[in-house]
Amino acid sequence: MLDVIIVGGGPAGMSAALTLGRAHRTVLLADSGQGRNAPADAVHNVLTHDGTPPARLRELGRRDLAAYPAVEHRTTEVTSLRRLADDHFEAVLDDGTVVEARRLLLATGLRDELPDLDGVAELWGKSAFHCPYCHGFEVSGRRIAVLGAEPDRVRLALHLSRFTGDMALCTGGGELEPVLRGALEGNGIAVHDRPVSRLESDGTALRRIVFTDGSALERDAAFIRTTPRRRADFAERLGCATFPDACVEVDEFGRTSVPGVYAAGDMARRATVPVPLAAVVAAAAAGTVAGTVIDQDLLSADFELPNPFASGRA
Numbered sequence: 001m002l003d004v005i006i007v008g009g010g011p012a013g014m015s016a017a018l019t020l021g022r023a024h025r026t027v028l029l030a031d032s033g034q035g036r037n038a039p040a041d042a043v044h045n046v047l048t049h050d051g052t053p054p055a056r057l058r059e060l061g062r063r064d065l066a067a068y069p070a071v072e073h074r075t076t077e078v079t080s081l082r083r084l085a086d087d088h089f090e091a092v093l094d095d096g097t098v099v100e101a102r103r104l105l106l107a108t109g110l111r112d113e114l115p116d117l118d119g120v121a122e123l124w125g126k127s128a129f130h131c132p133y134c135h136g137f138e139v140s141g142r143r144i145a146v147l148g149a150e151p152d153r154v155r156l157a158l159h160l161s162r163f164t165g166d167m168a169l170c171t172g173g174g175e176l177e178p179v180l181r182g183a184l185e186g187n188g189i190a191v192h193d194r195p196v197s198r199l200e201s202d203g204t205a206l207r208r209i210v211f212t213d214g215s216a217l218e219r220d221a222a223f224i225r226t227t228p229r230r231r232a233d234f235a236e237r238l239g240c241a242t243f244p245d246a247c248v249e250v251d252e253f254g255r256t257s258v259p260g261v262y263a264a265g266d267m268a269r270r271a272t273v274p275v276p277l278a279a280v281v282a283a284a285a286a287g288t289v290a291g292t293v294i295d296q297d298l299l300s301a302d303f304e305l306p307n308p309f310a311s312g313r314a
């Protein structure tokens, strides 16, 4: 029986494994290798590693974990998870191996369902983006468009107008509230109301946004809305409380509503956080917190001590 099974080896899972490995906890870190930011050339907003390719960051994480013999980092997909008792979980791996542990950490992340728009898949993470903090700075001063007409799209266009003097909003034919149109035009942001037909690229570089009437707008970067989906449905199957936005509800220590099951990273948030805040450093921090609290939980159980993290979900 292991101490902990961690499902997912992105920044959240790897950071939790580091904390637990340093506490001599026996850990299986199972990872199927599909990090959310894999399509991007570089990871930004990560202090000391700003601009590092995503795969390189993972390789460095894996190298750190290799120093801790109690952590097994295995490239595999977990195909099923079961809670047999409060302190007894079972995972089945893709080769049929069955592993048991006292605690479970879900860190399976999210995947992005792209809008149904020709050309967007090739550009995703290269010049079609979703996050101004991840990729906005790199396109500063370039020709940028935000796609969509909803209030949060207008907010993003206003946000990015601080990055460039050539900013456009393409509504795609969606209705734009007059007050929002006024805010855009009043701040020098061009509004294009025609439905969008496709994104035209030069390899991985966006060239033009082509409208259904055949006209086009030359652009260097487009900010699109994706629909985040959980990569795995273990949380629901285990009975964990979830939000409609694909996140699992956790307390401040990473505990889900099911005893012994923790969650961290993009797939988990507290009820007080209004929208998922997806960032590598935030995911890593959540993994460190969950790893620490799991270790303390096991310590309390083994030595019959009060749990210092007993507030929130015990």
Ligand SMILES: Cc1cc2nc3c(=O)[nH]c(=O)nc-3n(C[C@H](O)[C@H](O)[C@H](O)COP(=O)(O)OP(=O)(O)OC[C@H]3O[C@@H](n4cnc5c(N)ncnc54)[C@H](O)[C@@H]3O)c2cc1C
Binding pocket: 007, 008, 009, 010, 011, 012, 013, 030, 031, 032, 033, 034, 035, 036, 037, 038, 039, 040, 042, 043, 044, 045, 046, 076, 077, 078, 079, 107, 108, 109, 110, 112, 124, 125, 133, 134, 135, 231, 232, 264, 265, 266, 267, 277, 278, 279, 280, 281, 283
């Ligand atoms: C295009 C793009 C660019 C981004 N750029 C940045 C950036 O520059 N800076 C930044 O801070 N953030 C960036 N992000 C956000 C960042 O990718 C996430 O916040 C971060 O990866 C979350 O880490 P995580 O550990 O929660 O999940 P992930 O990194 O997605 O890792 C989850 C892991 O779980 C594994 N997994 C899933 N199911 C199973 C299973 N059943 N069995 C085994 N393993 C499983 C997956 O294969 C994956 O490896 C970007 C996101 C996107 C979409």
